[in-house]
Each structure stands twice: as C-alpha cells, then as structure tokens.
Amino acid sequence: MSKKKRAPSSLRSLRKQCTEISSDALEQVFLVTSPHITSTLATAILCRAIAKLGGTFHVSFERPIIGLETLNEHRARHEASSVIVIGIDTVGKKKLRKGKNYPIFVGGSSESEQVESLTLGTSDTIPAVAFLLAEQYIPSHDYELQIAAGATLFHTESIQLSPKPNKELVEQAKGLKLIEERKGIRLFGFGFLPLDELFLYSTRPFIKGISGNQKACDILLNEAEVPITKLRAPMSTLSNTEIQHFTQHLTSKLLEKIGPDIIPHILGTDFILTKEAETSPLRYLSGLEALAETAWARQEPGAALSVWIGDRGRALRDMIDTYLSHQKDVIAATLRLESTLKGVSTETSTSIEIPAIPDKLLTDVGRVALQSGIVSRNRPLLISSDDSTVITWMTDEIDMKQALFGLEEMNLNPIPTSTKSIMFRTVPPESREDLFQSLKAKFMNEGSS
DSSP: OOBOOOOOSSHHHHHHHHTTSOGGGGSEEEEEEOSSHHHHHHHHHHHHHHHHTTOEEEEEEOOSEEEHHHHHHHHHHTTTSEEEEESOEEEOOOOOOOTTSOOEEESOOBSOHHHHHTEESOTTSHHHHHHHHHHHHOSOOHHHHHHHHHHHHHHHSSGGGSOHHHHHHHHHHHHTTSEEEEEEEOOTTTTTSBHHHHHHTOBTTBOTTTTTOHHHHHHHHHHTTOOGGGTTSBGGGSOHHHHHHHHHHHHHHHHHHHOGGGHHHHEEEEEEETTSOTTOTTSBHHHHHHHHHHHHHTTOHHHHHHHHHTOOSHHHHHHHHHHHHHHHHHHHHHHHHHHSOOEEEOSSOEEEEOTTSOGGGHHHHHHHHHHTTSSOTTSOEEEEOSSOEEEEOOOTTSOHHHHHHHHHHTTOOOEEEETTEEEEOSOOHHHHHHHHHHHIIIIIHHHHO
16 A cells, blocks of 8 residues: 655654744645544644644544545645645555645655655654644744653553654653653543542443442442542542552452453553643543544544644533543443344454444444453454444454555445544445445455454
8 A cells, every 4th residue: 555654763853854844834724634643633733833823724634544636636725725734644646736835744654755755754753743843933832742742652552662753752741841650540530520430431441340330330439448528529639648548459359340451441551741730631641542532433523623722611621521421322332232232243253233322432332342342352343323334343453544445445435433443324224234245355354364
C-alpha cells in the first residue's frame, strides 16, 4: 500500500523541518485530519496556533487512508487556503494540485514521492510535529506541549520504544512539570466522580460482575474498608494515607473476584496534566483518552476537537454527560447481550445480533464483549444492530489502515470507530451474510493467519 519513511533522528532535526514552513501558511487553513486520537489532538494544537496568529481554519475529518484524487478535490474547493493533512496515509501517484501552495503533510506515508517530500515527520511523531509548528509562532505554548506529550504517551504506550523525538518531547514536558507520572487507580473519573461510580460505570475496563451492579460496587468498597462517609466523595479528596490503604485492600479484593489479567487496566501508571484543574476529567491522561475514544466510537470528533482546542465550559460538560450516559447504555446492552446471546461462531470469527440499540453503542459493546470473554477473544467479532454492523478485534496482527484499504478495494465504505474497529452503516439483514463472507475471505483469514 504505502511505504515507510525514515524517522527523524532527533527533536532538533524535526524542528529544522518545521522551520521551513512560513507563518503565511497559517493565515487561512483547511485541515484534513484522521479521526485517530493523536491526529485530532495534533489538529487541536494547530488550530490553537492558527487562532493565536489571527488566522482562520476549517477542519474536515477523513478516513486514515485516502486517495490523492480525494485530496485534489479538497484542494480544488479550497484554492485560497493552505491545506494541512494530519495523520493520513495517501494512495495513488497522481500529481497534487498546488492552489495557494502545496499541501503540508503532518505524518502519514504515501506511495507518492511528491507527497513524501512534503511530509513532516512520520506517523509516530504527529503530536511532536504539531507542537513544533505551533512553537514557532506562539509565544506561550505550555498547553500545546502538554497535550503533545500526553498524546505521544498514549500513542506509543512505552516511551522507551518510541522514536527519539518523542522521548525528548516528553522529557521537555516533564522538565517543565507540565506532565507528571503517577501510579494508582486509573479509572475514568478518578478526580471528580464519587468512589462508587468509578466502578459502577467502568467499561475501560469492564469489570465483570461489578460494572453496572450497584450492590457489587457497595460490597467491594466496603470490603476495601472505605468509610461510608467517603463513598460519595471523589478519590482525589482522600489523603495519601487513605488512598494507599484503600488501593492495597482494593487490589486484594479485586484479585479474589476477577483475577489478575484485568488488574493492570485498573491499577497502573497514569500521567497528570498539570495545566488542567484538579477536578477536570482531562487532568489525568487516562481520563482524556477515555473521553477521546468514546467520542470516536460515537462518531463525534468535532465535539471532542472543541474541547481539545480549549473549551472548558459547556462543551466539556456535555462531553462528560455524554460519556457517562454512553457507558450506562453500553453496560446495559452488554448485560443484555450476555444473558441472551445468539450468534454464529466459525474458526475465524463470531457474528452476533443485538437489535434495537443505537449504532453509536456497537463499537464499545463489541469491545467489551471481547475483552470480558463473552465471545472468543481470539477471533474478530461482527456485531450488528438494526441497520449497522461493526467488526472489532483484539489482535495486533490486524492493521486498521490495511483493513480499510482492502475493504475499499471491494467497494465497501467502512468507517473507522477505533484503532481496532470498523463500522458499516445501513446494512440490511439480507445483506449481512454477503458482508460476513466478504470480510471472512478478505480480512479475517488474513488476520488470523
């Protein structure tokens, strides 16, 4: 499909690439971005820089892999704007339209040597490139550095394995105390939700037997020796001694109830984004990631982008409310699925139907079904509602961009809803068997081989 590009050797060499971009290119900008979390955060950094420079911007979300014909169509519609493409691989070797100037590519790879020559960094350094572009033109950029470091950390998982520019970027943020490492509970809402709701509404991870079960949550917290007076208070209001005591007992009780495999998803390393308020769900990197993944699953990237850009008022409040409502609905649908599961399993995949639920829930219900073992974790899952189908998987052997490329060659129009799931809208029941067979032949066998 597309070829890899050699990674920059350091943050300094990457910065040198970025200094070649004139500030004139940020006066009127059309940004074309992947819905991937790192790309939307990088886009937010660039939007903030453009706004601070007094420029204007418009954002379009596209699949993480597009043809150069599509990009030329965008260029034709936005002749007067600079075009910046973030986190997208391109296919084809058609010459790019120039317009006001040639597009700038932040990360991504391409079959086209022309595109490669216009690309800053690689797919692994997208947040770093966005920060370095912003850094040149805005006097105060602590927030941008913090977000870029955060995006880098959950993109690479282990910063020790990431390219050198990423390590240097994170160390720079740590040196300025913009991001601090923290060990402990890493469930969404640690800083602001009541203790019992941390577990009641948890789907990242889904805690089997506890998520969605108020009685089980009360028993767990009682066994962990949490005082009754603290049950309705956020964890962050407890003293360090209380948190340590509670965490030790909680770990012991969870191991008795759910086994060791899920513990690292509940307890582990997290990062504090110090520029955020103590009660903000964005203060903890795990919370930011949970909100971002939910927005992507629900196909609401624009709402998330406004929060990343800096709206800490109504947009953030709406995002939190949507998140909590979404998790409640996902848990209800999962429990319903577990009790009435009807599906078809093969050696390569599992196909199930869960009628009358919104398609916005399918991605997370499918993820939870796989993670909790309701269906086999070793095979991709096709989960369908009334008129939509999502395919989701757990293996790292299936690359989402490669999957999109293969399915589009079959004239299907998949929509990525996470790094490991793809949605097909308006799939009538009579067509699902054809879709299932096509996916099995083209995609699932490849992933399970």
